Amino acid sequence: MQIRGRLTLLFLTLASGILAAVLFTVFWMFRQNMTEAFYLGLASKAEVTIKTVLPEIEKVQQSEPAWIAPEENSILPYQDNISIFNSNYERVFSVHNEAVPVPANDLANIYTRSRYKFDHFNLCAFGMSATGPDGSAYIVVAEGSMDPTATTRLRNVLIISFFLGIILMSATGWYYSGKALEPVSAIIREVEHIQPSDLSRRLQPGKNQDEIGKLAVTFNLLLERVERAFMMQKMFVSNVSHELKNPLTVIRSQLDVALQRERSASEYKNALESVLDDIRNLSETEQRLLHLARVYTSPQSIELSDTRLDELIWQAVDQLHKQFPGARATVHFSEMPENGEDLEIQANEPLLRMALVNIMNNACKYSPDNQVALNALFSPNGRHVLEIADNGPGIPDEEKLLVFEPFYRSPRHLLSVRGTGIGLSLVKSILDLHNIAIRIEDRVEGGSVFILSFN
């Protein structure tokens, strides 16, 4: 069943339950009032009889009437009556001579309680005890049959109202649930039009900041992520094929040229060294691409653990010296916290070390003296700052964000410095994963400083 039907049914069940309870209460109260009023009438009849007939009781005394019981299942012939009984429970007066005798136990109850209501066959009866003119005790009983027409009519009206109410509530429930679900239907219609070829479409969140609006906003955020992932993938595929094709073409043409004719051993050696250089570059590109793909595609599979930041920096410096034998790194730690635990961060050690090595490697690569200076400002609240400075050519403002894009290589260094254009984008992805912000600033004395802010 569709949600609109279910909502209507739920509303109908609840509303009809409430309506039934209200109508029943109305009916019950009406009947109570009717009964109450009827007994009041009987009580006043009994009182009037006590005032008017009892003083004359000696004169109006009748002999006990003979009552003929009706045949079984026949309509009871009992009718309204007022009767007076003496203390021996003998009827001494009755308006209708053939009236049904009142059972002795009811008379006893009237006697002991002095006012007593009871049902008597199809009649309602009210009895009162009273004292006759000679001081002897009497019982006055007023009986009457309550007219059920009013309650029956009311019951019929209420039953019809109930069914009319159900029809009306079904219609309004259906209409309002449709109205309430209209924004959802609109979202469904909009989502149906979103195609993988055009992920730039967004849903209209509407004016109200309600749950549906929030759903649209959440869906838009999801679309944004999907669109980014699609773009990333597209760019990745085109760049990767380009980056791998170029060096392969270069290698092939070098080998073609080398094999065109007989060459000396030194010429072969030079050609092979050049090819080896290109293959190393290719292999480095492939390694970095693999890391980049892992960080991009399954960041959730990367585990973080407690890692001492100062130790990680030293390890990164060691690794830099192994990878870049001519590199010269100076390390300065300021504001060392007393508690060693304050230096612990949540990190994936190999990845974060790789990011630091990449930044330092670049610093050495682009500095004429292959120097890099690290300055760490540790903070007890975990907001450590690590500055990695070089004295290279610096990075112009318009390139400060571009350098973190995959495969971006500054045109200034395209020919002069060997590179893959992946290093800093890998760094950025790894730092994002660790919630570490990175920015590049210019140094007054020349060169640039990469500032890492830990959160």
Ligand code: ADP
């Ligand atoms: P590459 O392998 O080309 O160095 P990266 O992603 O590491 O790739 O760097 C991207 C670009 O950023 C480089 O081509 C270079 O122009 C610039 N760059 C990176 N680090 C520095 C630095 N320390 N000084 C100057 N330019 C830099």
